[in-house]
Amino acid sequence: MNETLVFAVISLSAIGVISAVILYFVAQKFKIIEDPRIDLVSEKLPGANCGGCGLAGCRAFAEQLVKSSDLSALNCPVGGSEVMKEVASILGLEVEEKEPLIAVVRCNGSRVNAPQKMIYDGAESCAFAHALGTGESGCPTGCLGLGDCVVSCNFDAIYISPETGLPVVSDENCVACGACVKACPRNIIELRKKGKKDRRIYVSCVNTEKGGPARKNCQVACIGCGKCVKECPFDAITLVNNLAYIDYDKCRLCRKCAPVCPTGAILEINFPLKKEKPADPGIAVENPTVV
Amino acid sequence: MRTFKIGGVHPPELKLSADREIELLPLPAKVIIPLSQSLGAPSRAAIQKGDLVKVGQLIAKGESFISSNVHSSVSGKVTRIDDVMDSSGYRRPAVLIDVEGDEWEESIDRSPDLKSEITASSEEIIRKIYDMGVVGLGGATFPSHVKLRLPEGKKAEYLLINGVECEPYLTADHRVMLEQGEEVITGIRLLMRALAVEKAFIGIENNKPDAIHHLQQLCIPFPEIEVVPLKVKYPQGGEKQLIKAVTGRETPSGKLPLEVGCVVQNVGTALAVYEAVQKNKPLIDRVVTVTGKKLDRPSNLRVRIGTPVGNLIEYAGGLPEDTGKVISGGPMMGKALSSLDVPVVKGTSGILLMPGIESKRAAPLNCIRCGRCVTVCPMGLEPILLAQLSENFLFEKAEKERIMDCIECGSCQYTCPAGRPLLDYIRLGKNKTGIMIRNRGKK
Amino acid sequence: MYGVVIAMIPAILVSVYFFGLDAARVFLISILACLFFEWFIQKYLIKGQVTINDGSALVTGVLLAFNVPANLPAWILIIGALAAIGIAKMSFGGLGKNPFNPALVGRVFLLISFPVQMTTWPKPQALFEAPLTDALSGPTTLGFFKEGLMKGESVQEIMHNPGFPGYVNDFLGAQGGSLGEISAFALLLGAAYMFYRKIITWHIPVSYLGSAVIFSGILWLVDPTRFIDPLMHLLAGGMILGVFYMATDMVTSPITAKGQLIFGTGAGLLTILIRVWGVYPEGVSFAILIMNAFTPLINMAFKPKRFGERMAHG
Structure with missing residues (x-):
């Protein structure tokens, strides 16, 4: 009995020592010199x-x-x-200060603003729904709400709001890695400057159709009227393909554009409330960053 | 009896309108004619807003090799050239015409007489087919002249005429074979001359014995045309499946049928070729099956291109109350429409109204790897694997598993006992893999 | 799934006929335990959708009961159900994602953990013929052979043993063994139903039985005194149960026909190998589990014949 025990201990130790020696030489041989x-x-x-x-x-x-x-x-x-x-x-190098960015969902086609016209019951994927057709509201550029962006996010910073059916970005969690921007088949999500005190102004629509058809599917669509372009004192707004776009580098958050928008497509986020009533009181503007 | 070897399913046939003669749909009040009606590059409008057009007048010209001409299907005034919603739900350029009277171009021979004598040469026939905007009427709308113009050094051996109509419900080709058999046969002879082939086969599934018999009778004077009855199996109407069934030849992956010496054309296309070459008539109308279990009068209608789908349904008895989906095409490969204002285009083979309860998909269950999708796939692929790869964006691997070979027949999704959206994901994967391959070519 | 349950009814009835209320008790506990664990894990651990209605846990419950002796204590059975549902199925993600057949994992888990209880077989007694007592227990048909051959007896001597069931009893069910494996007849009846309903295809059963018969036949021809004949191999033990009800489990067997043939052939060879030279008298469970492990590899290696893979020209 004792003999077996001793033999087992000795043989195992011997194997251990031999392996260690082999490993040492292999490690030396295949060493990689890294900075x-x-x-x-x-x-x-x-x-x-x-x-x-x-x-x-x-x-x-x-x-x-x-x-x-x-x-x-x-x-x-x-x-x-x-x-x-x-x-x-x-x-030992220099680096410029960069302003923090955040993902912004440029669609406000909630269930109220862009009512459902069709039923989609295909695969649960925006990419597929986009390839198949316009989606439930009929808007060819609007958010499909099937959550490809949610799946892509590694930081738990985006989720689909059950009331509006639109993605909501969390101010705290979003690190602006841009994964959702790539995941969205309709290029709705954009990385924009986070802004002072998280205040942002942007056109919450990417529809390039003419005013009529765009408005037919969604009451808060940008109809490309150009009023905001004329109003902007800093030339921050451009109008391309019936769609206004606010350049966040030029914008000074003066808030002059939002009230003149006839459809309420320009959203102001995290600003203190103004006393004036909005341009069109019939429009339900959901604030997508209220978390 | 012949059929293709691997896979296939047997959905219920439901050919409700098989006994209904082709009727002429009354002219609509206005038509919407999309400018892009075939695979390939979009055509450019050749008229302007406010122009008066006649039936058969060229309104859009194909600009590259793979593209086709579009003609006005009515006479009247062009009200708009604008982006209009088509069957995809997206807005694409189209010509809108208000119908006034029914005035045809004088060059068109409108007499009903059969003109079976062939005088045109191969080159003239192909030219005519191109001029008259004939495209494949089976559904893929591939411009017909492209298929007929063989690349240098290639020679076609057989012409295959697709009279299979394997999609459930659809009966348009069946009726065309029965009622316009002579014209179809003449069209086939024209196509044979254009291709310089000695032998043509007409593949017909044996659930249409009347059509098989009728065409066999008509073919007696033409021994070079043979009617081949085929065992009923979906998707026999697929180009590669039809070639396999009729000739036993297998088209290699990623290659055209010409690789095995075959050219495939649809029965409806043969009729359109006859009209284009012998009667000088552009492709301005086609036979469409309007059908559905709850529909009053399932019918086969000869419809001018551009007629809104709603007109057809109205003629067939109106939209039944419990309609869940309006599908353009058959139940297996068709596409649900989002509006009844969508126009009939050259590729519309049928309008199917599905009752609400049938059109709702059940929630998918877990895959238990039963392998039925693999058994029924006519291309010998593994649909469940392809769907999983696409779902996880592994397109490189999907390409190796031959995702691009998928013909999107939907047999896998039809047979899946767990009701998984296999084809949805495979289509997505095909789309993305295609983009990936094209980008690779650019680099 | 419920089709499989219907197919198992004859075998359930036969086992209740031979083992009486003990058998009914085992079925009840096994099914309830499997359903409970599935429900509990889905509801409270995964916090997902509860799908106990799909019948898969029911099938696992019945199959687990099929694989244990009638006098197995309840607590061991419940541990087996936990191993089957919890370890073999749910830890991999639930239905369709498990690499191994849950019921077999449960059985093997119990066989290794509680070898005494798992191999104490009550003697079959036709219902109401004799009083039910725990004292009567004896070996299974394969147990007879294993013990006898170890002692150096020849196959023929063993088959003349007074307690040995013989071919007819093995076929009808009057033999010692697990609940489900005793009656080849009842199992074949259920299998015929599954073929009729197209729940299973012929590939795995035919290749499994074929390779087992050929391999054991060769051995038998070599030395009929040391090796059991193929027919006895088929009728004894869990061969029929394993072949038709567990090897054909779609989740854990290959997808393509070619792959299924390989799977069945491999399982047949392994079964005979383990039965003849292994420590355990029975080898079906191990053989199927080993082939389960090969399933992903088989799936990768044996693709269906692609359309247009080679030119059919000339």
């Missing part, structure tokens, strides 16, 4: 591997950062300027 700064940099990165930087994960981004001599083209939208500053100090 130690890559480890330092990737420690600072958020580690969510969201791909918001355009590279395959945080490690790849760290390698790219260490390689490049100019950081202006590289940005980690999740970590924001804080993380980028730390990274820059490790690498």
